Amino acid sequence: MPAQRYSYTAIALHWLIALLLAFQIALGWALEGNNSPELFARYQLHKSIGITILLLSLARLAVRFILPRPPASDGPAWTRTLAGIVHGLFYLVMILGPLTGWLLVSTARVQVPTLLYGIVPWPHLPVGRSWHEPAESIHGAMAWIAIGLFLLHIAGALRHQWLLGKPELQRMIPFARGKAVGAAIGALALVAGAFAVGQTIYPERSRTVVEKTMPVPTAEPVAPPAAPAASVAMDAEAPVEDVAKAAPEDTGEPLADWTVAPSGHLGFTARWNGEAVNGSFDRWRAAIRFSRDHLAESNIRVTVDLASADTGDGQRDDSLKGSDFFNVTARPNAVFTARDVRHLGGDRYEARGTLDLRGASKPATVRFTLRIDGDKARVAGTARIDRTAFGVGQGEWAATDAIAAAVDVDFSFSATRPAS
Template sequence: MPAQRYSYTAITLHWLIALLLAFQIALGWALEGNNSPELFARYQLHKSVGIAILLLSLARLATRLFTARPPASDGPAWTRALAATVHALFYLVMILGPITGWLLVSTAKVQVPTLLFGIIPWPHLPVGRIWHEPAEAIHGAMAWLAIGLFLLHIAGALRHQWLLGKPELQRMIPFARGKAVGVAIGAVALVAGAMVAGQIVHADKPHAAAEIATAPLVAAPTAAPAGETVQEKPEEADKIETEAEKAAQPLADWTVASGGRLGFTARWNGEAIDGRFSRWRAAIRFSPDDLPKSTIRVTVDLASADTGDGQRDDSLKSSDFFDTGAHPSAVFAANDVRHLGGERYEARGTLDLRGVKKPATLRFTLRIDGDRARVAGTARIDRTAFGVGQGEWAATDAIAAGVNIDFSFNATRPAS
């Protein structure tokens, strides 16, 4: 006896792919607008869903080839030929669409790695940029073809079910062995819901101009205790000056303790993107009583940038941003340290970033207790002055030019 219904595996794969395709098409329409964190997130999700469709479609094709299925419906030769063509084209869309998207990612100018749903690494295809334009044209055509096939497929199913009176839907819709009207309506509602979800997922957040203008430039240094400000109280300043008068502090080499923070904040379409560098080292020779001979040198491993998004972090390493292949480190060096009063100091020097050297100034608060010190401070740089952001990223309408730096750490010196 031939099978009267598709296997549960085929049914599950059919509807899972249908929902993902509907979601993916709607998501593709939403990949427009200015560069923003939301648009970046939509692109990453689009890539993940595309690879998921590719893998599920290959599994569905294997199921079709190697498991029993109901016989094809009777009817005129042209209807059977049209049904076979629609099914064949669906497999073409479900497989070629993701593959051309994979080619687009692999040949893009900015090589953003793919992490499936932010977890599983997915490699680039080893092909040249010559494939980029053909892949882009085919990828767009596959989307429009998928929409047409959706309409033909649904029309054919409804024709068989209600116009010809053939129970076609019961063979593929779960739990529809009897009447399929209610379940069919539910299936259509699910597909429509998937398309709505594709339009609204990671929707752009509104950013009022006033909110952007008044947004804080730098987060408070994390080393400061809760409720404490970086400005010293008058009585504390008097106390520090009195202690300084009692005993001059010799010039010493300070060792930075583990657990310090070197962070940065950029603004992308008005939204603050916070990050940090997990690997950096500092050579500090300092005495508050011998500032002319005090020096600071900080070396930062640019590849250690961490913004909480692995794909964005890898983008920062590319030639459009830090270009870590050619310039793995950034170096701040200062031998002009000035006392601003109380616990406040300023270090003037140069920042060497991406092979460009520019003057840079950082301000910090310093508290010395015996042979231990606590430091917290801030700085601000113009990324465009160092060429961080090439091509489409050079403009400052999406990513602001100003980047705020914050740091905090503890340090020790040899016992005197």
């Protein structure tokens, strides 16, 4: 006897793909607006759903040839031909849509790594940039074709069910062996719900930024320099006379090399369409020779492993390592060196020096508080740099309308010196 219902495997794949397609079409329409954390998150989810649809569609195609399925419905030749065309086009859309999206990602000028659902790395296709425009045109058309196919498919199923009196829906809708009215309404509601969720999962002003717990900079920032070529020392200079008045009393403190504890924090905050994106560097080291009584002989050198940048989003972190931002392959480290350390009064100090980042070397100033208790010290401070002065952000990311030029840096750590 021929099968009267599709297999449970075929039914499960059919409805899972249908819901994902409805969700994906709606999400695709939301891929507009200014570059922002929300838009970035939408793109990452869109890519993940697309690859999922591709894999499930290939599985569904295999099941179609392996497992038995019900015979085609009776009817005029033109209806059977149309049904075959609709099914064939559905497979084309379900496979070609994700493939062209994959081509778009692989040939984009700004290469953003793909990490499915933030977990599974997915490679780029080894194709040239010339594939980009054709893939973009085909990919955009796939959504409209899918919508048309949805309507034709639903209309055909309802026609067979109620106009021709043939139990089409019972063959594919789970638990619809009897009357299919309730099941049909439920199925349509699920598809409509998936479409609605796709439009609202990342609303335009939702705050989807991953903000890691970190100290908030306490120093009042000073406006960045007007031109990138200018000094990127972001703190205003203290008047010379004020620095002289603030000179600390002689404490008899010798010049010493301080050892920084590994629990220190080095963080940064960028502004993306006005929203804070916080991150930190997991690997950095500092060589500090310092004495409050010998500031002229004190010096600081901090080396930061740029590949250790962590913003809480693996795909964004991989983008930061790329040639458009830190370019860690060519310049793996950023280095801050300072030989001009000044006392500003009380426990406040500043270190004036140079920041080497991405092959550019610019003046930079760091302000910090220092509390020394015996041979132990606690340091916390802030700075602000202009990323454009170092070429951090190439191409479309060089503009400051989406990602602000100013990036705030904050740090805190404990240190010890040899016992005196």
